[in-house]
Amino acid sequence: MRFTTNNIYNRFYRTQEGPSMAPKLLSTVKCFGGEQRIYSHPSEVLGCEMKFGVYMPPLAVDEHMECPVLYFLSGLTCTHENFIQKSGFQQYAAKHGIVVVNPDTSPRGLNLPGEDDSWDFGSGAGFYVDSTETPWSKNYKMYTYVTSELVELVNASFPVLPNKRGIFGHSMGGHGALICALKNPGVYQSVSAFAPISNPIECPWGKKAFTGYLGANEDSWKDWDATVLATKYAGTPLEILIDQGSDDNFLKEKQLLPENLLNAAAENDHLQLIYKKREGYDHSYFFISTFIAEHFDHHAKFLNA
Numbered sequence: 344m345r346f347t348t349n350n351i352y353n354r355f356y357r358t359q360e361g362p363s364m365a366p367k368l369l370s371t372v373k374c375f376g377g378e379q380r381i382y383s384h385p386s387e388v389l390g391c392e393m394k395f396g397v398y399m400p401p402l403a404v405d406e407h408m409e410c411p412v413l414y415f416l417s418g419l420t421c422t423h424e425n426f427i428q429k430s431g432f433q434q435y436a437a438k439h440g441i442v443v444v445n446p447d448t449s450p451r452g453l454n455l456p457g458e459d460d461s462w463d464f465g466s467g468a469g470f471y472v473d474s475t476e477t478p479w480s481k482n483y484k485m486y487t488y489v490t491s492e493l494v495e496l497v498n499a500s501f502p503v504l505p506n507k508r509g510i511f512g513h514s515m516g517g518h519g520a521l522i523c524a525l526k527n528p529g530v531y532q533s534v535s536a537f538a539p540i541s542n543p544i545e546c547p548w549g550k551k552a553f554t555g556y557l558g559a560n561e562d563s564w565k566d567w568d569a570t571v572l573a574t575k576y577a578g579t580p581l582e583i584l585i586d587q588g589s590d591d592n593f594l595k596e597k598q599l600l601p602e603n604l605l606n607a608a609a610e611n612d613h614l615q616l617i618y619k620k621r622e623g624y625d626h627s628y629f630f631i632s633t634f635i636a637e638h639f640d641h642h643a644k645f646l647n648a
């Protein structure tokens with residue numbers, strides 16, 4: 344639908360000059376006919392200021408059309424910047440007419456004890472779960488942030504079709520994308536992942552993060568594990584695309600465990616997993632940028648249907 348002064352066009356301009364809850368525009372740059380923007384906003388859920396990227400395709404900028412929206416969740420150590428700078432995604436978002444939103448990977452600047460002590464826990468490593476353990480539980484609610492607060496903000500502020508929503512991500516963010524889709528049947532019409540942590544309750548990164556954020560009771564971890572959720576999933580059929588480099592060091596170190604997710608999906612009629620092993624590729628954004636076009640084709644198949 345084309346946006347008019349009465350509906351989305353108002354929403355769109357409110358983001359630059361409007362009410363205090365509206366996101367603040369920090370930068371905008373023309374890219375592949377559209378605009379790559381960065382915003383910040385005060386997150387109530389996380390209790391801090393958060394930055395996120397929004398790519399507006401030409402269809403939204405020039406033709407004032409409401410577009411599907413695709414969320415990208417990044418991996419350990421990333422901010423919102425890595426995906427924007429390194430993946431080369433903008434040309435494909437422009438081609439398919441998709442708004443792309445990418446948040447940061449954790450709350451920032453809270454001065455919690457231990458927050459900045461390691462690269463795989465705390466800052467830059469929110470794991471897209473809702474923490475239940477002190478001192479993290481007040482702020483580390485990245486699941487609620489990416490599935491609710493950010494979505495409401497985006498739906499209210501940008502020209503997006505609220506019922507055309509996809510999600511994808513990399514590594515920790517690939518896992519985040521999988522659990523968001525598996526825990527909310529029908530809400531995300533498309534899902535994919537690059538080298539996702541597939542079974543965190545069985546790998547060192549996941550055990551460390553889940554112990555810290557969710558506590559010692561391993562039963563509580565299962566609600567946040569993609570392989571466990573894939574075993575139980577009974578919702579709208581989902582076709583999940585996963586790319587995995589064969590020379591990924593984290594695959595060799597058994598941090599990712601895609602075979603466990605593949606086995607779970609193979610037993611579940613509601614899930615179809617398209618798994619592409621990419622010979623010689625590692626875990627980096629060079630791998631992501633090589634295959635990002637195929638991920639956009641996958642999402643467009645559902646979001647532009």
Ligand SMILES: N[C@@H](CCC(=O)N[C@@H](CS)C(=O)NCC(=O)O)C(=O)O
Pocket residue numbers: 417418419420421425429462513514515626627628
């Ligand atoms: N710091 C870690 C690597 C962390 C890492 O590879 N992070 C990935 C996601 S899991 C990433 O996207 N890093 C940022 C980048 O490559 O731009 C190490 O030294 O082993």
